[in-house]
Amino acid sequence: MENRPIDHCEPASSLASHSGNGKPAASTAKPPTHWRDGRDPKPPRSWTDPYASLPLSGPAWGDLLAAVSSQLRSLSGAPGQALVLRPSELTEGVWQCANALDRLERSLRHEMGRARRMELSLFDARVALARARMALKGAQDSERDARRRALEDSLTALPNQESFRGRLHLTMGRAAPTGDSLALLYLDLDDFKAVNDSHGHNVGDELLRIVAARLRSALRSGDCVGRLGGDEFACLLANVPGRHELDEVVKKFARVLSAPVRIGALDLRVRASIGIAVWPGDGDNGDDLLRNADHAMYQAKRQGGGHAYFDRTA
Incomplete structure (x- = not known):
């Protein structure tokens, strides 16, 4: 998968035209109904998420965070400079970042659950291994005892x-x-x-x-x-x-x-x-x-x- 780096000054509207692999992908995230100040964000009708195609795996997390960080810096602009983005572009960019972070959170939760299941599976495997070793030792001890009984007089413990x-x-x-x-x-x-x-x-x-x-x-x-x-x-x-x-x-x-x-x-x-x-x-x-x-x-x-x-x- 090719992740195209996002330039800090690249406008949000241009980011909506590509994804993590260079292809557009429709977003499944639902936008919020209002901002904290009560304004209607009114996202654009043609909604795309440039991060939607990033796989939910560890190696892509860093790329995803780097892309979100770059996007946010491009939205906020350089310190002391006025914003040059239209409100719709700013809204779209914020939505893209929020959607990407939601996906990252889901990915992290998924990985945490998978890691927990792997820990439990590993514990079960270690228990099974310990039982197998005990069974093997018991079989070996039984075999030694059987050989000894076959060659030893049971009353005197001398060779039979x-x-x-x-x-x-x-x-x-x-x-x-x-x-x-x-x-x-x-x-x-x-x-x-x-x-x-x-x-x-x-x-x-x-x-x-x-x-x-x-x-x-x-x-x-x-x-x-x-x-x-x-x-x-x-x-x-x-x-x-x-x-x-x-x-x-x-x-x-x-x-x-x-x-x-x-x-x-x-x-x-x-x-x-x-x-x-x-x-x-x-x-x-x-x-x-x-x-x-x-x-x-x-x-x-x-x-x-x-x-x-x-x-x-x-």
Whole structure:
């Protein structure tokens, strides 16, 4: 849109022949019925508003105000000089300015309302974004909890059998290139069924939680323990130098487990039969190693408890 600047000395009658884009446009404004002094303004019959085509948008406001200011200066004339405009020209010029200012006021009110609606929309969008973030966090937390529950024993918070098997396979894969040895301990609590039968499953569950905590506390850095189910646990020991060092580790587990356990008014003692399988040698993969450690655990039970190594000839 081309806005032709208005010269300060340009007569009002000439301004009525153009608009903001150079084309005449009919005015929709209604003239007042009288001036403040009671005179009838009697606007000219051919009424045109040179500002009617200016768009109601922010960039045009400055142009509109500049045009009105220029028009008013041209109507009032220079200070100390007499007016050279005819009354009809002066009336028409004043009407043009009043009409333009009315349009500017409407435009400003429209923009203020639009800005308010935008603020409310922005507020609603921020609320929706906050809710979406909360929903996303809840979904992520639920997913983490689901993964944890899928890999964690709900009673003892130890890795469950699936998770322990995964760690076993992963550790064996890492140890294969370096030839590091691994030892798998398969533990079964002796006479645990009698505890459940005599004192109830609540006591039995508490005993399992205590055993799990003791096994976890006895682990070396890099070792792991998991619950395979029931009263059976497994410990994976990495970087075991030899049979003597492994015997010392197993004895430590036995001492930790055999300490007195107090649950309510009950004083209990725990013993475990421990089967040991060593890799490489006692299995080609994690499943074989776990199965052979289980066989060794039953061999220890047949011996009256304690621990036993896997023996292929047994």
